[in-house]
Amino acid sequence: MKHYETDHTATLSTRGFYTILTVCALIVAASAWVLWSNATAPETVTPPAELPIVSPVAPLPDLSADTPVAGVQPEPDAPADEVAAADEADTPAPVVTVSAPVYVRPVSGAVITPFSGEELLFQPTLGDWRAHSGTDIAAEAGESVLALTDGTVQTVFEDGLYGTCVTLAHEADLTSTYRGLSEVRVAEGQAVSAGEALGVVASQIDAEAALAPHLHVETARAGTPVDVLELLGEYEVE
Numbered sequence: 001m002k003h004y005e006t007d008h009t010a011t012l013s014t015r016g017f018y019t020i021l022t023v024c025a026l027i028v029a030a031s032a033w034v035l036w037s038n039a040t041a042p043e044t045v046t047p048p049a050e051l052p053i054v055s056p057v058a059p060l061p062d063l064s065a066d067t068p069v070a071g072v073q074p075e076p077d078a079p080a081d082e083v084a085a086a087d088e089a090d091t092p093a094p095v096v097t098v099s100a101p102v103y104v105r106p107v108s109g110a111v112i113t114p115f116s117g118e119e120l121l122f123q124p125t126l127g128d129w130r131a132h133s134g135t136d137i138a139a140e141a142g143e144s145v146l147a148l149t150d151g152t153v154q155t156v157f158e159d160g161l162y163g164t165c166v167t168l169a170h171e172a173d174l175t176s177t178y179r180g181l182s183e184v185r186v187a188e189g190q191a192v193s194a195g196e197a198l199g200v201v202a203s204q205i206d207a208e209a210a211l212a213p214h215l216h217v218e219t220a221r222a223g224t225p226v227d228v229l230e231l232l233g234e235y236e237v238e
Contacts (some may be wrong), residue, residue, distance in 0.1 A: 100171070104148060105137075106148060107214075110137070112137065114135055115229065124211070125208050135218075138212060138214045142199040142200050144200045146197060148228065150194050154169040165180075174223055176216060181201065186198050201215050
């Protein structure tokens, strides 16, 4: 007689063991997958309940010269006189050229009696020794007497010893006097140029009658007599 019950029971026991083992393996695999998923999942950031309100960024101010900036006081414009002074300071000064005066010989003859300054010279007409404050220059009677340099007629007068005389005033306190004229062609206050005719030479000067016809010319600076030949560049220092 065969025993079927025993074999059936053994088969069931073996089958139940493997079923339990499979279920356990599945549980272990599911647990491992859950742990791995939690470890690799990105962190979730929970936003705050209310986000702060951010104001929009204000545009940068225009920093051009004509646009005012809040909080910055514009510099006041410089006064007109200061601007003009600055312009004048930056402007170079004009070059002023001062020309030297032109001197012309009053008559063209040779010197008869020179300027002596404080030195005494013998005066043949009066027969004594005296300082000669002028220069005697030979000339023909009727020859034109020319202005030494630019100036103004200061006086026209008569002198008992030297006849008709003319005095001119010039720049730098210079004066020139022409003695022994027989005719005058200018008037007091008249402006004259260097070389302009003032009158003509007389035939004789009473104070110097021993000499041939000539012009007696005197020059002075600030009242102090000076040699006319120095002004003409004809004076030679010994």
